[in-house]
Amino acid sequence: MGAKFPSQAWADAMKAAVNSSESYAAAAKNWEGDFYFVVSGSEEMIYMDLWHGQCRNAVYTTDPAFKTPEFKITAKHDQWVKVLQGKLDPIQGMMTRQLKLDGNLIKIMQNVKAAQELVGCAAKVDTEF
Template sequence: MAYQAFTEEWAKAYKDRINTNANYREAARTWEWPLAFVLEADPSLGIEEERAVILDLYRGECRDARVGTKEDLESVPYVISADAYTWKQVMEGQLDPLAAMMRGKLKILKGDMGVLSGYVIAAKELVNSAQQVETEFPDGLA
């Protein structure tokens, strides 16, 4: 079953995939902070306002995944944002997340890049988990 990107249903399916990923569990065993992924608004694609998914990540486990509010984004220590096209490329394996960050396509809005750099393998495993969720992106994306 395909889920519309960055919705409550998608977040729950993503949580399940993260929690069944043994490689993520190992790579993130010392990570202890919530993280937000933001899908930027794009009215031309029918995304009228930004969508955020909050992941409560703690020591290799995703304790919760849900749609986040503006208040959540203020309190979460790590926020990564991109447009729909970039997220689609990352989730379909066409764009490496680290390369996307270096090129400014994935933007770190909040968080310590030094800390994040110590979790490169965990980040790749988060992407691998996302790639296992059947995701629907808006029509009109190449």
């Protein structure tokens, strides 16, 4: 049985997937930035602190004041399902406004491979929607 998205169990599984991925570590070796992945229409979000190819922290929260991340990506639950299943590329989702980005799009565009590898890590998490 998989971890419910979003939940602390899912955040923990995602952190483990990121930290065990050699391809993410290589693609994101110069990345410094943290994120909120927000489910619109709810108070639920996952905070992830990503630093030089590793995830230093991953927390499920309903408190937007928990942290002040560099990036916040907001989408409806069904859009997150598509991203996590590999049916929606997150960069394409941001460009087509299916995912709303608060933060520096240029920095993300300079790190497309890291974003793709992060989604690859998410796809490896046994997720229950």
